Amino acid sequence: MYQPLADKIRPKTLDDVVGQRHLLGENGLLRRVIESGSIPNLIFYGPSGVGKTTVASIIAQQTDRKLYHLNATTAGIADIKAIIDELDTFLAPNGALVYLDEIQYFNKKQQQSLLEFIETGKITLIASTTENPYFYIYNAILSRCTVFEFKPVEAADMRRAVERALKLAMGEDAKPVEDGVVDYIAQAVGGDVRKALGAVELLVSGAGADGITLADAQQAAQRSNMRYDRDGDSHYDILSALQKSVRGSDPDAALHYLARLLEAGDMISAARRMLVIASEDIGLAYPQCAAIVKACVDSAFQLGLPEARIPLAEAIILMATAPKSNSAINGIDAAIADIRAGRAGDIPAHLKDAHYGGAKKLGRGLTYQYPHMYPNHWVQQEYLPEELRGAQYYEYGPNKTEQAAKAYWDRVKNQK
Incomplete structure (x- = not known):
């Protein structure tokens, strides 16, 4: 039966895991938690192919628990209940560790249904997600789990995985590997170990008389370093x-x-x-x-x-x-903040529309002063509502353009 290369060389111990040294290094918090044997409910957050499933398997092995692997795209609460029914049998004498992949695909009701199972302590939940858990996982679950972020594997660590995979895949029938192949794959897969191993498997199975060439590696791993989802x-x-x-x-x-x-x-x-x-x-x-x-x-x-x-x-x-200024966004945001807080007030009568019959009777526009009739096209008069008199939203930035405008208006407005 065919077994993918990624499964054949899946690490069995924490020391065999490539990358994630911030979590699994000598003093990494996740490593210390695992070695303690007391495993809380966890959420593994990070891109695909960086070791989330592998670490969950190692946790189950080191704590002697039965591992149930579910994927939220196809599984439901009924599957969790079926696991609970097994807990008191010989199939799971030490309890169950449920690895729920892509938990973001569980809706709110499904996620909330998990609570009754994890709060009793009958199962330990390790949920994984490629999306930000603080956006996609509901607070009731987040508050009962510890989030660990897995990061793309760096090229230096990836190189070790590629070399190991090549050695295992080729076995005794080793074929020549052109210089640069290992480095190219390690760099091109964008930190995804699974992609790297898939590329190695493809190259080994398709190797010609000349062995594995750099040109083949470039074709096998082309554009695979792109991680992009317009909704992610x-x-x-x-x-x-x-x-x-x-x-x-x-x-x-x-x-x-x-x-x-x-x-x-x-x-x-x-x-x-x-x-x-x-x-x-x-x-x-x-x-x-x-x-x-x-x-x-x-x-x-x-x-x-x-x-x-x-x-x-x-x-x-x-x-x-270019020179930078954020005075415009600061100004409009400050004005919007006043509006949202209810600080608006009535528009001054002299600024209101006076182009209709009866406007004068209502006192509209009677004292308005037309700035273009005054020196420098400016005259002192109040424009803000009385409630906001003296409010200042815009502050001139320190750049040359805004300081020139400030100097101009300081000069005009200070003239007597």
Whole structure:
């Protein structure tokens, strides 16, 4: 019977697990919890292929518990109840460890139904998810579990797994492996051990007379390092990193995250976020930036990929290297906060619409002073509602553009 390579070389001890040293290293908290033998209910959060299932299997083995592996895409509460029915039999004398994969696919009612089983202590739940548990798992479950985040395996650790897999897969009939193959696979799979082992298995089974070549490895592992789901964490994480890189004035990092979005085919999300950045982070320090970015985005959609990458790169570099100001977003957010708090007040009578019959009888616009009739097109009068008199929402940023505007209006408004 065929057995995938990933199953053949699945680690049996914590020392054999590649990566996750922050959890399973000599002083890692998860390692200490496992070695104590007292296993609480756990949630393993992280991308696929990084060892979540493997660690759950090791926990069951080291604590001498029967492991039940369920997947939330196909399992239901009935499956949990069936496990409970076995607990008092010889099949699970030391209790059960239930590994529930992709728990985010359980709806609220199903997740809440788990409570009665884990609170009695009859089962220990280890739930895994590739999505942020604080978004997809309900508080009642979160409050009874400890969350551990698994991270993509670094290339240096991945290399060890690839070398071991090649040795086992080829056995005694070892064929030559071209220089660079191991390093390429270790780097190209994006921290996913399962992908790496799948690539190794494919290469070994398809090896020709020349053995395993770098060209074959590049074809087997092509684009596999992309982790992207438009509805998942990676989508928002990349967009967040893109904006923070521009805000931090790092054009290289900004180009990197733009490239990740474009390679995933998500030009729309990149363009939308760039339009936001132009006003939120560059803002009044360089007001023309918004128009330039809009022009680049329009050009990108007229061109389409791959040429669209050029105007988008131009825009992202411009924003990353431009002076920054967040005075606009700070100002509008402060004004909105007052509105939401109920601080609004009546619009002053002299500002209300007076272009209708009877407006004068209502006192509309009677004392309004037309600024263009005064020097420098400005005259002192109150514009805010009486309740908000003196409120200040906008503060001039320290950049050259806004300071020039501030100097102008300080000069005009202080003239007698």
